Amino acid sequence: MGFAKGDFLVTLLPFSVDHILLEYSCFKIGVIVAPLDLRLSAAEVIRALEILRPRGFVSLGFNALLDLRPLWRAVQERCPWIQHSIVMDSEDAIPGTQSFASIAEAASRAAASAESPILTEIVEDDGALVIFTTGSTGSPKPALLSHRNITVQNMCLCGAFFGGDRGTRTLVNLPPSHVGGQTEAMMSTFFGGGTAVLLEVFDAGRSLRAIAQHRVEILGQIPAMFNLEWMLKDYDRHDLSSLKFAAYGGHAVSRAFVDQLAAMSPVIGTGLGLTEAAGWCTYVLASTADCGSSDSEMIFAGLGVDMPIYPCTIRQPMREDGSAGDELPSGEIGHVCFRGPQTFLGYVNDPVATAKAISRDGFLYTGDLGYKDVAGLHLTGREKWVIKSFGYQIFPGDVEKHICALTEKVANCVVVGVAHEVVSEAVVAMVEKKAGAELNSRELDRHARGLPTYMRPRHWIILEAGQIPLNRIAKPDYVRAQEMVREEIAQLRARGEWDSGFVKA
Amino acid sequence: MHVPQFTLDDYERDFADRHLLHGVVAKWAKARPEAIAILSTDGSRAVTWSEFDRLTTALA
Numbered sequence: 001m002g003f004a005k006g007d008f009l010v011t012l013l014p015f016s017v018d019h020i021l022l023e024y025s026c027f028k029i030g031v032i033v034a035p036l037d038l039r040l041s042a043a044e045v046i047r048a049l050e051i052l053r054p055r056g057f058v059s060l061g062f063n064a065l066l067d068l069r070p071l072w073r074a075v076q077e078r079c080p081w082i083q084h085s086i087v088m089d090s091e092d093a094i095p096g097t098q099s100f101a102s103i104a105e106a107a108s109r110a111a112a113s114a115e116s117p118i119l120t121e122i123v124e125d126d127g128a129l130v131i132f133t134t135g136s137t138g139s140p141k142p143a144l145l146s147h148r149n150i151t152v153q154n155m156c157l158c159g160a161f162f163g164g165d166r167g168t169r170t171l172v173n174l175p176p177s178h179v180g181g182q183t184e185a186m187m188s189t190f191f192g193g194g195t196a197v198l199l200e201v202f203d204a205g206r207s208l209r210a211i212a213q214h215r216v217e218i219l220g221q222i223p224a225m226f227n228l229e230w231m232l233k234d235y236d237r238h239d240l241s242s243l244k245f246a247a248y249g250g251h252a253v254s255r256a257f258v259d260q261l262a263a264m265s266p267v268i269g270t271g272l273g274l275t276e277a278a279g280w281c282t283y284v285l286a287s288t289a290d291c292g293s294s295d296s297e298m299i300f301a302g303l304g305v306d307m308p309i310y311p312c313t314i315r316q317p318m319r320e321d322g323s324a325g326d327e328l329p330s331g332e333i334g335h336v337c338f339r340g341p342q343t344f345l346g347y348v349n350d351p352v353a354t355a356k357a358i359s360r361d362g363f364l365y366t367g368d369l370g371y372k373d374v375a376g377l378h379l380t381g382r383e384k385w386v387i388k389s390f391g392y393q394i395f396p397g398d399v400e401k402h403i404c405a406l407t408e409k410v411a412n413c414v415v416v417g418v419a420h421e422v423v424s425e426a427v428v429a430m431v432e433k434k435a436g437a438e439l440n441s442r443e444l445d446r447h448a449r450g451l452p453t454y455m456r457p458r459h460w461i462i463l464e465a466g467q468i469p470l471n472r473i474a475k476p477d478y479v480r481a482q483e484m485v486r487e488e489i490a491q492l493r494a495r496g497e498w499d500s501g502f503v504k505a
Numbered sequence: 506m507h508v509p510q511f512t513l514d515d516y517e518r519d520f521a522d523r524h525l526l527h528g529v530v531a532k533w534a535k536a537r538p539e540a541i542a543i544l545s546t547d548g549s550r551a552v553t554w555s556e557f558d559r560l561t562t563a564l565a
Contacts, residue, residue, distance in 0.1 A: 111559070152516055309515070
């Protein structure tokens with residue numbers, strides 16, 4: 001088909017068997033695969049295609065449940081330079097496209113005729129996979145990962161969490177557009193010779209049934225997925241006794257969450273996962289028998305330890321000449337950095353963003369702020385979202401954690417800073433109530449007295465259950481939250497209820 | 506609980522045949538050809554390591 005080493009192939013597909021076979025056939029000839037999130041709008045798909053300029057694009061066609069013909073028309077109109085438009089699982093042909101079935105059939109014929117495959121020489125530093133960052137702090141960026149980036153992460157994750165080469169069974173129910181689905185759950189399972197039990201698109205009930213039916217041993221999800229499973233009325237009826245290990249990643253959780261996870265699996269874990277580091281880069285484990293002991297305290301408090309192959313340091317900001325800032329001592333808050341073979345090759349066609357992420361001397365600046373101590377790594381917030389108020393630095397996560405401690409009434413919370421004439425930036429909290437809960441700003445003000453004065457929210461936006469903005473992997477969407485907060489503060493400002501006209505006691 | 510630690514030496518010495526993503530498939534296709542590598546949750550498809558290696562070579 002004319003694909004050559006270094007070409008891109010963009011996929012917009014569920015996590016199907018054929019999708020995986022297509023990916024690994026690309027790896028063999030050096031074609032770089034960029035799986036996109038199926039929930040993207042046509043405009044977002046076209047944006048990704050325009051950035052990557054792929055030789056081929058593969059997606060679904062139309063059937064009783066789905067009709068992507070409008071997307072295909074838009075792609076064909078806006079991206080005429082795509083040479084191969086390939087459709088999987090369609091009831092009928094789409095003009096201007098080839099069917100994956102016909103390509104697979106031709107491949108089988110060629111294989112049966114014993115034609116020797118023409119395989120390209122691939123080295124471990126070649127690009128293999130592009131994962132778009134989830135965009136919780138800006139527009140999604142295409143992170144290019146090499147074979148080496150990914151297989152180093154696989155070695156560490158498989159060895160630390162999956163039991164090495166035992167060949168365990170892992171449920172793969174995260175999307176293929178995310179490191180959680182690709183490099184972590186699936187490729188780390190492959191690394192240890194295990195079985196990837198594949199769920200095309202996440203569904204809480206189907207996930208639990210798959211664990212029971214296929215005797216799944218390893219389960220890694222984001223907290224929202226666990227919560228959806230635990231909320232099912234028939235949760236207790238599922239036989240989850242095969243589970244040996246369950247891990248969560250994504251964001252901070254409550255003690256109640258950790259306790260519930262410990263009831264699900266004999267060993268639990270978490271850590272820091274980064275797209276730009278091909279997945280996990282710190283690790284913490286606890287066994288159910290340890291719950292209540294110092295081990296479970298560690299899993300609740302921090303993100304665990306790094307690996308010698310990919311050490312973490314806390315550093316001062318990157319210098320103007322692009323070299324890394326000095327390393328900070330234990331306990332001091334600074335920029336969370338890593339250096340070693342998991343650091344990605346760069347953002348595709350974006351040298352400016354790449355230079356901000358990787359220092360000249362090879363340190364990955366993750367964009368997170370945090371500190372290290374004997375228990376490992378602790379995050380204090382995203383650099384971009386630190387609020388500067390009254391001359392203090394306020395980490396949104398600290399305020400969010402305090403507000404979310406009102407566990408009977410608060411389901412979720414996002415804290416952002418908004419420009420304020422008096423205090424530079426003022427803290428505003430967006431609070432999502434639990435279903436049926438009664439909650440008002442007076443009650444929240446009372447609760448906030450447990451925080452230092454400068455950290456207390458100056459305004460509350462109270463939302464009904466399910467209304468807090470989340471991104472595609474169910475993390476708080478700070479970009480959208482800030483837009484919503486700014487709209488509301490603009491109205492307060494217009495009424496003289498913000499800035500110098502409003503200084504809260 | 507103790508977290509097993511991995512070094513660059515481990516990667517270069519003990520996992521030298523798994524530095525490429527498709528090299529991982531080739532390794533297990535030899536070591537565990539009949540074991541299942543990919544299983545769809547509805548049970549409709551199961552791909553062994555040898556099939557995984559053969560099918561991806563054909564498609565490439």
